[in-house]
Amino acid sequence: MKRHSLVLQLSGAFLALVLLSALLAPLISPFDPLAQNIMARMRGPELAHWLGTDQFGRDILSRVLYGLRASLIVSSAAVALALLLGGTLGVMAAYYRGLTDRIVMRVMDVLFAFPVMLLAIGIIAMLGPGAMPTAIAIAVVYTPIFARLIRGPAMVIAESDYVLSARAVGAGDMRIITRHILPNLSSVILVQTSLMLSAAILVEASLSFLGLGTQPPEPSLGTMLSEGRNFLLLSPWSAVFSGLAILIAAFALNLFGDVLRDTLDPRLRGNR
Amino acid sequence: MSYIRERALDLVIVLFGVSIITFMMIRLIPGDAVAIMLGANTEVTPERVAEIRARLGLDQPLLSQYLTWVSGVLTGNLGESIWTRRPVTQEIAAHVWPTLQLGILALAMGAGLALPLGVTMARLRGQGFDIGLRIGSVVGLTIPSFWLGIMMILLLTSFAPGLQVLGYVPFFEDPLGNLARLALPAFALALPILAHLSRLLRSAMLDALQQDYVRTARAKGVPESQVLFVHALRNALIPFVTSVGIMTGYLLGGAIVVEQVFAIPGLGRLILGAISERNYPLVQATILVVTVSFVLINFAVDMLYAVIDPRIREARRG
Numbered sequence: 001m002k003r004h005s006l007v008l009q010l011s012g013a014f015l016a017l018v019l020l021s022a023l024l025a026p027l028i029s030p031f032d033p034l035a036q037n038i039m040a041r042m043r044g045p046e047l048a049h050w051l052g053t054d055q056f057g058r059d060i061l062s063r064v065l066y067g068l069r070a071s072l073i074v075s076s077a078a079v080a081l082a083l084l085l086g087g088t089l090g091v092m093a094a095y096y097r098g099l100t101d102r103i104v105m106r107v108m109d110v111l112f113a114f115p116v117m118l119l120a121i122g123i124i125a126m127l128g129p130g131a132m133p134t135a136i137a138i139a140v141v142y143t144p145i146f147a148r149l150i151r152g153p154a155m156v157i158a159e160s161d162y163v164l165s166a167r168a169v170g171a172g173d174m175r176i177i178t179r180h181i182l183p184n185l186s187s188v189i190l191v192q193t194s195l196m197l198s199a200a201i202l203v204e205a206s207l208s209f210l211g212l213g214t215q216p217p218e219p220s221l222g223t224m225l226s227e228g229r230n231f232l233l234l235s236p237w238s239a240v241f242s243g244l245a246i247l248i249a250a251f252a253l254n255l256f257g258d259v260l261r262d263t264l265d266p267r268l269r270g271n272r
Numbered sequence: 273m274s275y276i277r278e279r280a281l282d283l284v285i286v287l288f289g290v291s292i293i294t295f296m297m298i299r300l301i302p303g304d305a306v307a308i309m310l311g312a313n314t315e316v317t318p319e320r321v322a323e324i325r326a327r328l329g330l331d332q333p334l335l336s337q338y339l340t341w342v343s344g345v346l347t348g349n350l351g352e353s354i355w356t357r358r359p360v361t362q363e364i365a366a367h368v369w370p371t372l373q374l375g376i377l378a379l380a381m382g383a384g385l386a387l388p389l390g391v392t393m394a395r396l397r398g399q400g401f402d403i404g405l406r407i408g409s410v411v412g413l414t415i416p417s418f419w420l421g422i423m424m425i426l427l428l429t430s431f432a433p434g435l436q437v438l439g440y441v442p443f444f445e446d447p448l449g450n451l452a453r454l455a456l457p458a459f460a461l462a463l464p465i466l467a468h469l470s471r472l473l474r475s476a477m478l479d480a481l482q483q484d485y486v487r488t489a490r491a492k493g494v495p496e497s498q499v500l501f502v503h504a505l506r507n508a509l510i511p512f513v514t515s516v517g518i519m520t521g522y523l524l525g526g527a528i529v530v531e532q533v534f535a536i537p538g539l540g541r542l543i544l545g546a547i548s549e550r551n552y553p554l555v556q557a558t559i560l561v562v563t564v565s566f567v568l569i570n571f572a573v574d575m576l577y578a579v580i581d582p583r584i585r586e587a588r589r590g
Binding site for chain 1: 282289293410411413416419425521522529533555556559562563567
């Protein structure tokens with residue numbers, strides 16, 4: 001137990017550090033991420049520019065921080081929307097069973113049948129590129145995943161003795177769902193949100209890399225990486241650090257979700 | 273038998289749903305889809321709009337549009353490219369091989385390496401090792417494959433300039449050149465699969481090693497290697513095989529991005545090119561073909577699952 005909570009604290013602290021540095025980007029960035037300085041183009045890491053400068057002389061550290069912030073905003077909005085939609089559908093399916101369950105889960109099966117990236121690209125092809133369509137696309141793609149993940153545990157809880165007792169004393173559906181079912185799902189939700197956010201960051205970065213996500217000149221890690229690739233041999237720093245930032249953010253979220261799952265689920269302890 | 277019948281029914285329903293969603297894609301574009309398509313290349317005039325609309329059948333009632341489209345799809349007619357007027361099936365056929373080959377290589381690499389790695393990890397259980405393993409597998413899962421690809425290109429061009437790593441040559445023209453060019457993208461694509469599958473196999477092996485039949489095998493003096501590879505591994509392979517099916521979805525999506533990094537002329541390039549020239553029928557057809565293949569692969573994996581594990585055939589209903 002002790003070792004577990006220490007690992008959880010460490011991974012939580014690491015995640016907090018990553019999230020804070022993204023959220024506080026406007027305060028802690030040493031430069032304006034859009035300010036060009038042609039005289040200081042494509043510098044390597046140095047005292048003034050810790051991570052160097054890009055092809056327009058823009059400070060890479062500032063761009064990475066702002067880009068991380070943009071990625072996190074798009075990914076969190078997408079995951080929040082997916083959680084809301086998928087969670088509602090999953091709980092409804094579990095609670096009402098029968099026809100509701102069958103119809104909802106069939107629709108989810110169909111959405112789930114599309115490869116993630118492909119459906120996201122299809123949705124963006126319809127809506128046009130940009131940060132907002134990217135968030136919508138990721139939300140649609142992740143909705144069936146949340147619905148499936150939440151339906152199972154919600155079903156177990158819906159059949160538990162305390163839900164039966166609540167119904168016996170006359171509690172209504174809404175009250176049972178909000179007071180008894182949702183609170184008991186919070187740990188599942190917390191773990192999955194963290195893991196899905198990690199995956200969403202990778203999808204957002206991929207879409208921006210392909211030119212479908214956040215549009216330049218707004219700093220975004222994916223676009224930085226794709227621009228940096230054109231100058232790879234002259235000055236690799238923009239490509240190196242933007243990709244590293246994507247990795248660190250996705251890693252911090254995934255590790256936290258992973259450790260949290262083990263801590264909350266005693267059955268897995270010692271097995272992984 | 274009932275398991276197979278039930279899965280076949282699921283398959284039909286899912287394919288029907290996929291066809292509806294893919295069909296609606298062009299129709300749900302906000303604004304006038306035809307005007308948007310034309311705007312990419314030529315002047316938008318009412319005559320041109322009406323012409324394209326009639327060509328795509330968009331002037332018909334929705335239900336008859338769908339029926340025409342589905343009967344076309346079922347007979348292998350997926351429509352024609354807006355600009356070249358070539359059947360989209362020809363465009364897809366011209367781009368499918370590099371993607372297919374890349375996917376198969378990555379899957380073989382990921383699953384092939386995961387087998388020995390997962391078994392070794394289950395054997396070498398220990399505290400320090402476990403922590404390194406967890407960090408390693410999370411890195412493997414979260415490393416952006418396109419970034420990994422770019423970094424490998426960067427390293428190779430610095431240490432071995434002149435080595436040809438970009439582009440694609442057909443296997444039958446130049447087998448060695450083909451494999452040399454696909455090795456890096458396949459590895460970039462395979463790493464998350466390797467991380468996921470080896471971890472999964474490790475915990476499945478640990479589960480299997482605690483079972484009674486393993487204790488029995490050991491008790492009657494079966495050599496340890498045989499216990500590991502025959503008794504435990506065979507049972508641990510069940511979740512492994514299911515996961516391989518689900519991984520193909522990741523592969524198809526990941527290939528789109530990795531192809532872009534390594535300049536491989538596959539389906540990813542096709543669909544991105546089609547999006548930038550707003551060639552919606554081509555986008556729609558590519559999504560349909562890839563998704564249907566993915567669904568069919570998973571159906572095949574489900575069937576395989578029943579073959580590996582006889583218990584599934586009857587027990588796993590609903």
